[in-house]
Amino acid sequence: MNLSLTLLTFSPLIGILVLLFMSGNNRNTMRWTALITSLVTFGVSILVFTMFNASNPDLQLVEKYNWITVAGWNIQYHLGVDGLSILLILLTTFLTPISILSTWTAVEERVKEYMIFFLLLEIGMNGVFLAQDLFLFYIFWEFTLVPMYFIIGIWGGPRRIYAAIKFFLYTMAGSILMLLAILWLGVNGGTFSLPELIAQGGIPSNIQWWLFLAFAAAFAIKVPMWPLHSWLPDAHVEAPTAGSVILAGVLLKLGTYGFVRFNLPLFPEAAVRAAPWIALLATIGIIYGAAVSYAQADIKKLVAYSSVSHLGFVMLGLFALNPEGIAGAILQMINHGISTGALFLLVGMIYEQTHTREFKVYGGLWKITPVFGTIFLIVALSSMGLPGLNGFVGEFTILLGAWGAGQNGVFYWGNVWFAAISALGVIMAAVYILYMFQKMFLGPQGEIVDEVKKHGHAIRDLNWREIVTVVPLLIFIFWIGLYPAPFFDIMAPAVDKLVAMMPLP
C-alpha cells in the first residue's frame, strides 16, 4: 500500500499543528516552522516525482478507499497522479516555500494565522491536483477558497474585504453549476471516480454539452477567461504579495487544469464542438488582456491583466486538441506560474520599500538597484516570450498547435485566424512589458526615490533573502527556455493518451 500521495497532500498539517501550539510572539520561529514544513512538502513531492514513471500515460501511485457509501452513493478517497498533473504538483510545492519566504518581513501581524492559512492552502491545492474522485475534487476545490479568502481579507490592501468577498462569491457561483454536474454524473454513472466515468463514457451528446458548460463555468471563472475576469484585478491588487504569487502561480491553474482533467476526457464530443468557441474567447482574451494591461497606471494591475492574456494562450493551446497545443499549454501553465509569480514577487519587493504601485512616481530605478533591475528584466522578458527563456517555448508550441488545429479542422470555423491574431499578442506583450520595465527602471529618476529618502532610508537593492527567493525561479526560467525536453518528456505520454480520446474531425 502506497500512501505517498496522502503524505504529500497532508504533510503541511504537521506544520499547522506545530503552529497551533505556538504562543504569540516568536514570529521568527513561526516563519521558520512554516518554511521548513513547506520545504519538507517540497521534498515529499520530489520523492513522489522520483517514484513517478514518466513513460506511463496512466494514473500512478493510486490510492483508493471507500469513503461515503451510504444510500447508493459511491464516493471514494481516490488520489492519483499522471503526466498532466505531476508538474503542477511540483509547481505548487515549489512556489509555496518561495511565497512564504517572500513574506518574511512583509507580514508582521498575526503571523501564526497567516502561516497556517498558507499551509492549509497548500493542502487544498495539492488535493485538487491529486483528487481523482469528483466529490473529493469538489471538496478540495472549494476548500482552497477559504484560506485565500482570509489571506486577502485580513492581510490585503485597503479594499481587501470587497476583493475577498468578490473572489469568494465569483468562484462559488461557478462551482455551484459544477456541483450539479458532478451530482448528475455521480448519480447516473453510479460512481464518482473520474477514471471509471471516463471509461464508461457514453453520455448522450446533448447532455454532454450541458455538463461541459457546467464544468466550464466553474473553470472559466477560475482561469479567468475573458469576459469573466473582473474579479482578478481586484483580488490581485488587494492581495498581499505572497497571496498574489500563489493566486497567479497556482490558483489560476486550477481552472486550466480542470479543463484538461475533466472537460476534455469526460466530454470529448462537447470539447470538440466547443473548441472554436473557446479559442475565440481565448483569442479575445489574449488581445484584450494585452491592450488593457498597457493602459494601467498600477503595476500590479498591469501584471494581473497580463495574466488574462497569458492564460488566453493556455486555453487556446488546450482546445487546439493536438499534442503540441496541449503540451504547450501545460508547459505554459508552469511558465506563467513561474514568470508571473516572480513578477508579483518582485513588485512586492519594491512595494515593501515604496508603498506605492503607481507607475508615474517610478523611473530610473535600474541605476539605484542594478541587481533588482536585471532580475526584473529577465523575468519580464520571460513573460513577454523572448526565445531562450521559458515563455517562448510555451507560447510557440501553443501557437503552432493552434495553427495546426486551424488547418486540420479542429477549429471548424475560424481556421488559422485564431493563431494568427493571437500571435499579434506577442507584439502587444512586448508593448506592455517594455512599458512596465521602462516606467520603473529606465528614464530619469522618479520622484519616489526622494520620497522614500524623506522617510530616512534610501531605496536599497535586493538583500540576500530576496535573492534567494527569486533565484530558484530564474533557474527554471532559463532551464525551461533552453532545455525543456525533460518537461515535455514527462507530459508527452499522458498528453498523447488524452489526444487519442478526442473524436477529432
Place this chain on the structure above:
Amino acid sequence: MHLSETANTGFLFLAPWLVFFPVIGLLINGIFGGRLSERMVGAVASLASGAAFVVSLLLFVTVSGSHGEAMRWHLAEWIHIGELSLDWTFRVDSLSTTMMLVVSGVGTLIHIYAIGYMHEDVRFKSDPGRFRRFFVFLNLFIAAMMILVSGDSYLMLFVGWEGVGLCSFLLIGFWYEMDTLARPSWANSDAAKKAFIANRVGDFGFLIAGFLMFFAFGSFQFDAVFAKAHEVPHEMIIAITLFMLIGVAGKSAQIPLYVWLPDAMAGPTPVSALIHAATMVTAGVYLITRSAPLYSVVHEAQNIVALVGAITALFAATIAVGQYDIKKVLAYSTISQLGFMVAAVGMGAYVAGMFHLVTHAFFKALLFLSAGSVILGVERGHHHAAHAHASPLSQRERARARESKGKKKEERHDAHDDHASAEHHEAFDPGDMRNMGGLRKTMPVTFWLYMIGTIALAGLPPFAGFWSKDEILLDASHHSQTIYWLLTVAAFFTAFYMGRQIWMVFFGEARHEAAAHAEESPKVMTVPLMILAALSILGGALNLPFEGFHNLGHWLEYTIGEVEALGLDMQVAGVSTVLALIAILISWLLYGRNPMKQGQVDPLKKGLGPIFTGMENKWYVDELYHAIIVTPFNKISYFLADVIDWRFWHDWFHEKVIAGTYNWISFIGLNEYADQKGIDAIANGLGVWTQNFSATLRKVQNGFVRSYALSVLLGVVLILGYLVLK
C-alpha cells in the same frame, strides 16, 4: 547529421563555443566584474569575443578542408512534442562561417575600441560603474548573433534573431535616464522601446512565416525545408517568403519598419557601429540568403523584395542628405545600404548582397567608430574650452543651473578620473555637424580614417565599396531597369551626403569653441580603426569581378548553389563612378568652397526649400506612424481599459447590475417587503398580542397575599364542588 558523419569534422566540435565563449565572458564580467578594473573587464570581454573569432577561423579552416560542405553539430534537444522536433544544432557551412567571421572579427575590433570609448563616455556621463554593464551587453550580443548565424533551423535562427533584438534594446537604452544630449529625459529609453517593438512587429511576420512553413514543409530545419522547395505549392512559398520579408524589414530596417534605426543612434557609438551598422541589421540579408532555395523558386516574391530594398535605398539616402547629426547621417546611410543588400538578394544576386554586407560591415563600422572618435574629440574640446574660459563665477552659475534642472548626480572622483568635475549639461550637442568644422587639423588620424570610410561608402575605385556596390548595380542592370536606376540615384545621393559630411565636419573653420579645442583619440581607439580602414581599402579583393578572383562567389556556391559570375561592366562602373564624382563635386560647391559659418542656414535649404525641410524631417514618417499607429493604439487601449473594462464591465455591469440587483433584491425586495412587511409583520403581530394579553393577565398578580389565599380557596371550593357534584 548525414553530412557530418561522412565528412572530416575537424574543428566542428568547437561550434557551440562560438556561443559559450561570449557567455562565459559576460558571466565573468556580470558576476565578478564589480571587483575587476576597467582594463580587466574590457580585456575579458574582448578575449571572449576574440576567442569566438578564433573558433570562427578554425571552423572556416574546417569547412575549407571539407570543400565547403555543410556540417552540423548537434548539441542538445530543444522542443520535441507531437510532430514538432527542434534541436540545438549548429550549422557550419560557407555562408555561416562568412557571417561568423564578420561578426566576431568586426565585433572584436569594436570591443577593443569600446574599451577606450566607454572609458571616456561613462565619465562624461558621470557613471563609471556602467562601464562593465556595457561589455556584458556587448558579449551577450555576440552570443546571440552567433546563435543567429550558426543555427541549423529557422527556429534557432529566431532565437538569435530576438536575442540580438534584446541586446539592441539594452544598448540603445544604455544611457536610459537621459537623451542624446545627456539631459534627464525618457528619450533614450523610448528609442530603445521603439526599436524592440518595431522588431517585434517584424518577428510577428517571421512567426507567421514559421507556422506556414511548418505545416507546409513539416520542419524548421534548413535542409528539410529546402529539399521540399519544389513540392510545396507556389502560393504557399510566396506567402512564406513575404511574411519573412516583414521580419527582414523589421530587423534590417527596410520600409516600412525602418523607423527605429535612426532613433537607435541614442546608443553609444560602438553599439551603432557593431549592431546598427555592421552585424545585427544585416541579419535580414543573411536570412534571405539563407533562404535562397525558397526565394529562388518564387520570382514574384523576389521582385517585391528587390523593390522594397531599392525604394528603401533611395528613400533613406534622400533623408540622409537633410540630417545634421553626424550619426543620423550614417544611420540613414546604413538603411540605404541595407536597401542595396536587400535589393541584391531580392534579385537573386546573393553573392553580391553578401559581398556588400561584408564590405559594408568594414567601412560602415569604420565610419561609425570614426564618428564616435569625432564626437568624443569634440566633447573633450568642449571640456577644455570650458576649463580655459570659465571664470569661477560662471562655473558656479553653471552648477546652479544644473541643480535647477533637477539633476542631482553625485560627482564621483576616481583616481584616474579627470572629467567628472567638469560636467556640462547645457544643450551642447557634440554630434551636431553644425557645431563642428575644421577638425582635419585637430584630429588628423580620425580625419584620414574617415576619408577612407567615406570613399569606400561613396563607391570610388578601388576601395571595397566600389566593387561590392558595382556588383549589385551590375546585377540590377541585368535584372530590372527600375531597380537599377533607383539604386544608381541612391548611389549618387550617397556620395553627395558623404561629401557634405566631410566638408562640414573636417573642413572650413570651427563653428564652435568645442570643435576648435577638439583632441585626437587614444591609440586603443585608433588602432582598431586602422585595421578596419585597411579592410575597407582591400576588402574588394574578396570578390573582384575578374576571372579567377570570384573568391567569395565560389566560396558561397557551396551553400547557395551555382551563381553566375559577372565580369566588370565598364558602362555600369563608369556611370556610378562618374555620378559619385559629380555628387562629391556638387557637395564641394555647396559646402566646401564656402564653408558654413556659425549659425548659417544649410545652403541646400535655400535651393530646395520645402523639399529640404522634408528631408530634414525624415519626410514626416515618424509623425505619420504616430498618428496612424501609436496614437490609435494608445487610445484604444485606454478606452478598453478605462471605459470598457473598468467603468462598463467592472463598475457598471458587475457592481451596478449584478451586485446592485442582488443588493436590491436582498435589501429592498426581500428585506423590506417580504421580510419586514411580510414574515416580520406576522411574527411581530404575534408578539404584540402576547404582550397585550400578558399585560392584562399580570394585573391578577397583585401581590396581596390574601387575594392569593382567596383564589386558592376558590380553587379548592371549585375542585371540591366538582368532586362532590360529579
Place this chain on the structure above:
Amino acid sequence: MIPVDYYIILSAILFVIGVLGVLIRRNALIIFMSIELMLNAANLAIVAFGSVIKSFDGQIFVFFVIAVAAAEVAVGLALIVEIFKSKRSIDVDQMSSLKG
C-alpha cells in the same frame, strides 16, 4: 355517645372561622392564628373519624400535624419578626412587592 356529625359540624365551623380570619384580617399574627385554627379544625375532624372507625391511625396522624404546626409556627413567627424589623409593620397588604 356523641354522634360524629357534631364533631364534623364543629370542625367545619372552626375551619370557616379560620378561613374568614385569613381572608379578612390584615394583621399577620391574626392570620397566623387563623391558620392554626384551620389546622386544629382538621385535627378535630381526623380524631373524630379515627374514633368512628376504631383506629389509632387518626391520632398518630394528628400528632404529626401538631408537630409540623409547631415547626411552622417557629419558622412563621421568625419570618414575621424579621419582616417587622425591616418594615416596622406586620400588615400583609404592605408586603406586595412581588406584584406583577
